[in-house]
Amino acid sequence: MTILREVGAQLDHDCYPRIHDGGVVLPAAAVSCSTRSKEKTNVTSRQRRSTTRPWQGPSGRQRQAYRPRPARGATPVVCSGLQKQYEAELDAVQEAYPDTECWHEIEGMWLLTESTLLHGLGKKATFLTMLPYNKKFAVKSWCFWTTPIFVDWIGPRHTNFPDGSICAFEPRDKTWISGDSIVKLLDLYSLWAFRHLHLEICGRWPGYQSVRHPYERLTELRDDEHCGCAHSDRMYADCCKKRDLARDKTADARDFLLNITEGGLREPPKDILKFIRHREEPPPIINFLSQVCL
Numbered sequence: 532m533t534i535l536r537e538v539g540a541q542l543d544h545d546c547y548p549r550i551h552d553g554g555v556v557l558p559a560a561a562v563s564c565s566t567r568s569k570e571k572t573n574v575t576s577r578q579r580r581s582t583t584r585p586w587q588g589p590s591g592r593q594r595q596a597y598r599p600r601p602a603r604g605a606t607p608v609v610c611s612g613l614q615k616q617y618e619a620e621l622d623a624v625q626e627a628y629p630d631t632e633c634w635h636e637i638e639g640m641w642l643l644t645e646s647t648l649l650h651g652l653g654k655k656a657t658f659l660t661m662l663p664y665n666k667k668f669a670v671k672s673w674c675f676w677t678t679p680i681f682v683d684w685i686g687p688r689h690t691n692f693p694d695g696s697i698c699a700f701e702p703r704d705k706t707w708i709s710g711d712s713i714v715k716l717l718d719l720y721s722l723w724a725f726r727h728l729h730l731e732i733c734g735r736w737p738g739y740q741s742v743r744h745p746y747e748r749l750t751e752l753r754d755d756e757h758c759g760c761a762h763s764d765r766m767y768a769d770c771c772k773k774r775d776l777a778r779d780k781t782a783d784a785r786d787f788l789l790n791i792t793e794g795g796l797r798e799p800p801k802d803i804l805k806f807i808r809h810r811e812e813p814p815p816i817i818n819f820l821s822q823v824c825l
């Protein structure tokens with residue numbers, strides 16, 4: 532687990548690791564960390580193995596033909612430029628994340644990918660990602676720890692309310708926006724799962740994080756984690772904790788649970804859980820479309 536701790540320590544210095552093919556996360560080179568430690572960008576650097584592995588082309592359940600589904604109402608849900616762009620990147624996705632499965636629908640595509648994260652881990656992070664063909668709608672992904680006999684949702688830290696989808700970056704930061712590289716998105720998700728692994732094994736979330744509500748900070752952050760306010764370079768105990776404790780906690784809890792999170796519970800929708808357990812057809816994308824909120 533040396534690599535886990537080393538990457539965690541680099542993330543604490545706002546230095547981002549390398550993501551290799553298959554979603555393997557490795558520490559950044561020391562020199563790139565020292566030069567990048569002041570950067571606030573939430574990007575990952577990708578080091579690709581040189582590979583001659585050919586893309587085998589459609590097989591099995593990959594690249595299924597279009598399944599027509601009726602669009603609801605008259606809202607245009609497809610932007611053909613975005614569709615072409617995503618489809619053109621699928622070979623690169625297959626190279627970066629081998630064994631990716633893809634399902635095409637009228638409104639967008641589903642991708643099922645696996646990230647190894649760390650060699651010898653004994654489980655993989657499996658992502659079900661929805662890419663709508665319209666920039667108006669948000670990309671969504673759910674992540675699960677998987678083995679041949681075991682599936683477990685990864686959350687609730689840094690997932691969205693109420694559907695438990697991944698919150699790997701602040702949409703307002705424009706770290707990734709619709710139309711950007713799918714591989715970059717999957718790399719960001721791999722890093723998110725890696726941070727969860729660090730939380731599970733080392734007991735703390737490594738690196739900068741955005742947790743804006745005082746009640747959420749009090750209930751989720753450890754003293755030795757980076758604060759979730761605008762001053763993420765400070766630890767929570769040295770930043771907002773005293774102020775958060777001095778507030779009216781009942782009012783903060785009510786505000787967070789009733790106004791911000793519609794009850795405060797997070798869990799993947801039943802259809803997503805059913806798919807990930809049984810691996811049949813993913814549910815209709817149209818059921819999961821929601822507007823991008825910036």
Ligand SMILES: [Zn+2]
Nearest residue numbers: 758760770771
């Ligand atoms: Zn703070």
